Amino acid sequence: MSGGPAASLPTSVEELRALVGELLEANAGLREVIATKDHQIASQERRIVELERRLGADSSTSSRPPSSDSPYRKPARRSSRKSSGRRPGKQPGDSGTTMPLVDNPDETITCDPGCCGGCGASLAGAVVLGVQRRQVIEVSPPPPPRVTEYRIVTRACPACGATASAPTPGCPPARVQYGSTVLARAAELLCAHYLPVARATRLMRSMTGVPVSVGFMASVRARxxxxxxxxxxPQVRQLLRQAGVLHVDETPARAAGGLHYVHVAATNYLTALHTGGRSKADIDAGDVLPGYAGTIVRDGYAGYAHLIDAHHAWCGAHLLRDLRAIHDADPHAQIWAAAMATTLTEATTATHAARAAGKPALDPHTLATIRNHYRGALAKALTDNSARAGPLAHDALTLAQRFRDHEEIILRFVADLTVPFTNNQAERDVRPVKIQQRTSGGAWRTLTGLADFAIVQSYLSTATKWGLDTLDVLTQLFTGQPWLPPAPEPC
Structure with missing residues (x-):
């Protein structure tokens, strides 16, 4: 047998024992090193999973806005809605829209053939077999501005010598100023179409022929x-306090070099926006929610929890996004999230069907089924994630605890059919803040400018909900008689 020198091998029992001891000690050290590395690898793997989950988050799996989604890695759309089986676009049998012919056109051009295309004979006086009407709609150039001059006559009294001037109803206080229609059109470009001041000024000049200045346009919103x-x-706030269900939300806005918030309280027919921070006092500053005793539909932000006089309902769309994020991270281990999402969407379908049938409430059997499915998915979540470790299990357990602690708030929409499943109304009404930011450099220069935006947007949003034209209501405003909503909703 070949091998090393005989002197390298133990020659006695004592040497053999010493060698075995050294080997055992070395083995123990290696085992400790391996265990440490295994722990590090497991920790890094959990970290990688967590980072991949965060990196994969988008507007469909979190509360992040769609504008934050990467344009280079657009995820496939995964809507909670089930396919209806219909093809996209206009459906068979739906009434279409066709441009109608005008009965009295401004100009008529007759195209009459002069000679026969076959033999060349003259067609003068020939029998007319038919006339086709075709019309082209054009936009006329803007007419020159209409200028009205007020001449205020002052006379001297022949009896006493006193001077007297004629009354001036509707007369402008300044020597030259723009009228209500000019102010209304300027305000519409700025406030209803969210154009920057300089661009709105150019558009105003080209479309109306009125030589407005940038300074004038910049002052219209504040006026x-x-x-x-x-x-x-005051009118819209009073009507909002009378509503049975209010949608509330807030969105950040940069102004005066800092971060502020625009708050909204809204219904299907009313909108009131105000600005401030995110504290309880800032929420109450809108003068709508303090003392309100109806139902508030909101997201999970705890800042609204002090409104104890009202019932609360959480937005289901936010919950579905949270559930999707948990389920997508580990579909096998977090099957409960899919079950809970299915429960909520099926409950929403049941409420829509009940409203369509004119029912005041869901029947007791349907209510019991929804609650049983809800609690079954919840029990699965608590059982599966209580003993697990890692960021995903922690987030899943936190979400499950929210479903456990706030069941009545989450299921308010099935207990009361006047309460919608989502808070989409408030999110739609607060979205113009983001539109204005994108078109105007991302910020307001002053807090006053942000507050003015909120006030005017409240007016235009409410008028639009009542089916009114923004230019009409702005014209009424600048004539001194603003439109006011007569009731919380149309009779």
Whole structure:
């Protein structure tokens, strides 16, 4: 047998024992090193999973806005809605829209053949077999501005010598100023179409022929806001306090070099926006929610929890996004999230069907089924994630505890059919803040400018919900008689 020198081998029992001891000690050290590395690898694997989950988050699996989604890695759309089986676009049997012919066109051009295309004979006086009407609609150039001059006559009394001037109803206080229609069109470009001041100025000049200045355009929103503060805002706030269900939300907005918030309280027919921070006092500053005793539909932000006089309902769309994020991270281990999402969507379908049938409430059997499915998915979540470790299990357990602790708030929409499943109304009404930011450099220069935006947007949003034209209501505003909503909703 070949091998090393005989002197390298133990020659006695004592040497053999010493060698075995050394080997055991070395083995123990290696085992410790391996265990440490295994722990590090497991920790890094959990970290990688967590980072991949965060990196994969988008607007469909979190509360992040769609604008934050990467344009280079657009995820496949995964809507909670089930396919209806219909093809996209206009459905068979739906009424279409066709441009109608005008009965009295401004100009008529007759195209009459002069000679026969076959033999060349003259067609003068020939029998007319038919006339086709075709019309082209054009936009006329803007007419020159209409200028009205007020001449205020002052006379001297022949009896006493006193001077007297004629009354001036509707007469402008300044020597030259723009009228209500010019102010309304300027405000519409700025406030209803969210154009930057410089661009709105150019568009105003080209479309109306009125040589407005940038300074004038910049002052229009503030002028409108001052007229609405004492008329429209008190009225809409009073009507909102009478509503049975209110949608509330808030969104960040940068102004004066800092981060602020625009708050909204809204219904299907009313909108009131105000600005501030995110504290309880800032939420109450809108003068709608303090003392309100109806139902508030909101997201899970705890800042609204102090409104104890009202019932609360959580937005189901936010919950579905949270459930999807948990399920997508580990579909096998987090099957409960899919079951809970299915329960919520099926409950929503049941409420829609009940409303369509004119029912005041869901039948007791349907209610019991929804709650049983809800609690079954919840029990699965608590059981599966209580003993697990890792960020995903922690997040899943936290979400499950929210479903456990706030069951009544989450299921308010099935207990009361006047309460919708989502808070989409508030999110739609607060979205113009983001539109204005994108078109105007991402920020407001002053807090006053942000507050003025909120006031005017409240007016235009409410008028639009009532089916009114924004230019019409702005014209009414600048004539001194702003439109006011007559009731919480149309009779």
């Amino acid at each position: 409108a806001a001052r007229m609405l503060e004492q008329t429209f805002l």
